[in-house]
Amino acid sequence: MAAPQSFLWTRRVILTFLAAFALLPVYVMVSSSLKPLQDVSGKFHWIPSGLTVKPYFDIWDTVPLARYFVNSLVVAGTATVLSVIIAVFSAYAVSRYKFRGKRVFTVTVLSTQMFPGILFLLPLFLIFVNIGNSTGIALYGSRGGLILTYLTFSLPFSIWMLIGYFDSIPRDLDEAALVDGCGPLGALFRVVVPAAVPGIVAVAVYAFMTAWGEVLFASVMTNDTTRTLAVGLQGYATQNDVYWNQVMAASLVVSVPIVAGFLLLQRYLVAGLTAGAVK
Amino acid sequence: MTATVTTDSRTEKSDRVTSRGTGGARRRLPRIPDRIRQGGLPYLLLLPAVLLELLVHVIPMIIGIVMSFRQLTQFYINNWGGAPWSGFDNYRIAVDVNAPIGEALLHSFFVTCVFTFFAVGLAWLFGVAAAIMLQENFRGRGFLRAIFLVPYALPVYAAVITWAFMFQRDNGLVNHVLHDQLGITDQPSFWLIGDNSIYALIVVSVWKGWPFAFLIVMAGLQNIPRELYEASAIDGAGIWQQIRKITLPALRPVNQVLVLVLFLWTFNDFNTPYVLFGKAAPENADLISIHIYQSSFVTWNFGTGSAMSVLLLLFLLVVTAVYLLITSRGRKGADA
Numbered sequence: 001m002a003a004p005q006s007f008l009w010t011r012r013v014i015l016t017f018l019a020a021f022a023l024l025p026v027y028v029m030v031s032s033s034l035k036p037l038q039d040v041s042g043k044f045h046w047i048p049s050g051l052t053v054k055p056y057f058d059i060w061d062t063v064p065l066a067r068y069f070v071n072s073l074v075v076a077g078t079a080t081v082l083s084v085i086i087a088v089f090s091a092y093a094v095s096r097y098k099f100r101g102k103r104v105f106t107v108t109v110l111s112t113q114m115f116p117g118i119l120f121l122l123p124l125f126l127i128f129v130n131i132g133n134s135t136g137i138a139l140y141g142s143r144g145g146l147i148l149t150y151l152t153f154s155l156p157f158s159i160w161m162l163i164g165y166f167d168s169i170p171r172d173l174d175e176a177a178l179v180d181g182c183g184p185l186g187a188l189f190r191v192v193v194p195a196a197v198p199g200i201v202a203v204a205v206y207a208f209m210t211a212w213g214e215v216l217f218a219s220v221m222t223n224d225t226t227r228t229l230a231v232g233l234q235g236y237a238t239q240n241d242v243y244w245n246q247v248m249a250a251s252l253v254v255s256v257p258i259v260a261g262f263l264l265l266q267r268y269l270v271a272g273l274t275a276g277a278v279k
Numbered sequence: 280m281t282a283t284v285t286t287d288s289r290t291e292k293s294d295r296v297t298s299r300g301t302g303g304a305r306r307r308l309p310r311i312p313d314r315i316r317q318g319g320l321p322y323l324l325l326l327p328a329v330l331l332e333l334l335v336h337v338i339p340m341i342i343g344i345v346m347s348f349r350q351l352t353q354f355y356i357n358n359w360g361g362a363p364w365s366g367f368d369n370y371r372i373a374v375d376v377n378a379p380i381g382e383a384l385l386h387s388f389f390v391t392c393v394f395t396f397f398a399v400g401l402a403w404l405f406g407v408a409a410a411i412m413l414q415e416n417f418r419g420r421g422f423l424r425a426i427f428l429v430p431y432a433l434p435v436y437a438a439v440i441t442w443a444f445m446f447q448r449d450n451g452l453v454n455h456v457l458h459d460q461l462g463i464t465d466q467p468s469f470w471l472i473g474d475n476s477i478y479a480l481i482v483v484s485v486w487k488g489w490p491f492a493f494l495i496v497m498a499g500l501q502n503i504p505r506e507l508y509e510a511s512a513i514d515g516a517g518i519w520q521q522i523r524k525i526t527l528p529a530l531r532p533v534n535q536v537l538v539l540v541l542f543l544w545t546f547n548d549f550n551t552p553y554v555l556f557g558k559a560a561p562e563n564a565d566l567i568s569i570h571i572y573q574s575s576f577v578t579w580n581f582g583t584g585s586a587m588s589v590l591l592l593l594f595l596l597v598v599t600a601v602y603l604l605i606t607s608r609g610r611k612g613a614d615a
Contacts (some may be wrong), residue, residue: 003415007518011412018409019426021486025441026429028452032444044455086327093324105325112336113540114595116547118571119588120339122581123346124505126359127339152335155328184320214436218337220576230436244444251437262432263425278387 017246033249040245055249059236062246067225068232069254075143075228076211079150084200087155092188093161096174106163109156117216124149125220141223149217154207162204164276165199166192202272205265212258229254295546362582369586374412380574384587386562387570391546394477394566398484399541405485406492407534411526414500424497431490439554442483446470446555476564484551488544492537499533500526535606542597542602567591 004013022129032040033055035048059065090109094102128139139145173195174187182190193200219229236247262269346359375381407490409427413420430438434439445452447470454467470479507525516524549568552560558577560569571591576586 003518014408015423016413018405018489019423021405022426022430022490024452025445025486026433026437028445029437031439041450043459044450044452086331089324090328093321097321099321102321108337109328109332112332114543114592114599115336115340116568116571116588116591116595117549118335118547118568118575119343119585119592121572122575122585123339123342124335126342126356127334148331149335152331156332159328209432210432213436213550215436215553216572219553229434233436233440244450245547247440247444252442255433255437258434259429259432263428266425266428270494270498270501274496274501 029248029252029255032245033252035161035245037243037245040248042120043193052277055243055245058243059246059250059253061233062243063232063250065232065250065253066231068227071143071222071226072212072228072230072254075146075150076208078143079147079154079211080204081145082138083151083154083158084204086151087158087162087203088188088193088200091166093260094159094163095166095169096192106160109159112152113156121216121220124217126127128221138174140221141226146217146221146226150211150214151207151222153214154203154210158197158203158207161272161276162196162199162205165196169195194251198268198271199276200272201265201268202276205262205269209258209262286609288543343585344589346581347589349582351580351582351585353579356579356581359581361593365513365582369582370590371588372583373590380583384567384570387565387567390477390563390565391567394481394484394564395542395545397481398488398545399538400484401481401493401544402488402541403534403538405489406494406537407496407530409493410496410500411522413497414526426472428490430486431494435487435550436554438487439483439551441469441553442479442486446479474563476556476561480552480555480566484545484548486550488541491539493535495533496530499530503529539599539602543599546561546595547591 031046031048034051034053036052036054038051039045039049090105093099094106125140128145132138132140137144139148169192174191177187177191178184213230215230218228222228222231233247233250236243236250281463317525338518348364348366349355349359349362350368351359351362366505372378372380373384376385413424413427448454448467451470454464457463458467468475470476503526507529508521510520511525526556547568548566549572552564552566552569553572556569558569559573560566567587571587573583574587575581
């Protein structure tokens with residue numbers, strides 16, 4: 001379809017502006033991470049005066065970045081896997097069965113999205129401390145406590161999205177599996193799950209990003225050994241001397257895997273959203 | 280709350296029924312009513328989610344509400360059940376606008392409202408514009424789409440630290456451009472302290488938020504049937520008319536959900552101001568979540584902090600209810 005010049009020009013202007021806005025911090029991150037310290041401490045310059053990769057080696061010594069990295073990976077990874085499995089079960093139940101309390105369940109789960117995190121931060125902290133004191137299970141300060149917390153953060157959205165996605169898969173498919181002798185769980189894993197891969201990938205991406213980027217609970221619920229990247233990165237910035245080139249290098253290092261993964265999977269995310277959340 | 284607990288207790292009761300129900304299906308008995316055949320299976324499937332939601336959301340929330348009625352200071356932190364009851368004192372302190380605490384809370388509330396209005400408005404506008412401009416296929420579309428999603432994919436702390444660097448007074452990009460290159464400001468300005476901090480906060484929040492709007496609207500656009508555009512083109516409608524008459528009306532239900540979600544996230548946002556400003560935000564950008572965090576964890580007054588959280592939740596509930604009422608009425612009106 002031939003679009004008029006007015007539209008083409010508007011489109012060019014809007015898209016250029018938005019692309020520049022989106023990428024500006026990325027440019028700053030990349031260019032500053034390659035600057036020597038005296039360059040990054042003085043006036044900002046668009047072009048680095050001398051290129052150096054030294055910050056990329058120094059970041060590992062200034063703070064224990066590798067440990068934070070492993071912590072984030074373990075916490076976000078485990079939370080994602082568990083959250084997806086639990087969401088698949090719940091969404092299957094809601095999508096395929098009639099039962100009492102179904103509406104109450106979906107409404108309650110969805111409305112937890114609305115709670116300000118600050119409202120349950122302190123009580124949860126107290127619960128974890130009390131469980132630790134009375135049973136010896138260390139939740140406060142442990143990765144386990146953080147995993148438990150994070151996996152519920154993405155759960156409401158995941159369940160909601162998967163319900164929509166499962167609804168869009170014809171019931172005939174899994175009913176046929178039932179007739180052929182599969183149990184309900186067989187039908188779920190052999191028919192519904194394979195048909196819902198885009199939705200499940202989308203939900204997993206969302207869960208991982210939620211956990212990887214969370215700051216509030218990570219800063220209250222962790223100690224020196226369990227600290228995640230979200231808290232660890234602040235280590236460069238709160239010292240008297242801020243090594244901005246190292247801050248930027250570390251930011252880039254922790255961002256690259258997640259951005260790359262996200263961009264690879266973003267098609268799934270749109271496909272998942274289209275079938276699941278946006279009906 | 281009680282209803283959720285009911286669901287939970289039902290689960291255990293119906294556990295035993297599960298195996299029988301499943302076995303029935305496996306032996307291919309003649310058709311049995313759904314309710315019996317499925318047995319407790321749905322409840323069993325929901326059990327993990329219900330337990331976790333109870334542990335991490337529902338029970339802490341109930342405790343939070345209970346704590347808001349107690350005089351909970353650092354002396355009682357190890358034995359919060361022993362903190363003396365204080366009735367509505369915490370609420371009275373929180374809403375007494377003539378005293379410092381209440382006055383600061385009200386101020387923080389206004390700041391958050393102004394911030395949310397601009398942050399949500401701009402994020403929504405940018406997201407919708409981007410999605411509509413990328414609706415048609417053209418060279419570079421996939422590339423732009425990937426670029427637009429970068430702010431969404433970047434971890435909050437890494438991205439916001441970068442913005443904090445850009446807003447530095449002496450070595451930041453923003454002052455370099457505004458002062459050195461364009462000469463708009465006489466002096467290099469402070470962005471992370473003082474009056475300008477609200478602008479910095481809005482810019483960062485919009486940058487972080489609009490790609491989500493873009494993503495949702497983009498997904499919504501894929502549900503608009505192509506035939507609508509084709510038919511209107513035959514009728515002689517130009518692209519601007521199509522956007523106005525087809526795209527925007529078709530996006531209305533998506534937009535309604537999107538604006539509500541953006542509102543809730545932005546109003547509750549803690550990560551952005553916390554990484555940008557640290558534990559104490561400048562007065563002009565003192566968002567409510569940071570303010571409550573400050574009241575609870577820095578001045579160790581958990582009772583008042585909890586009361587503030589409950590007030591915040593009530594406010595969000597009312598706004599959401601009114602919003603849903605208005606938009607559902609609007610939708611009914613449109614259908615009629």
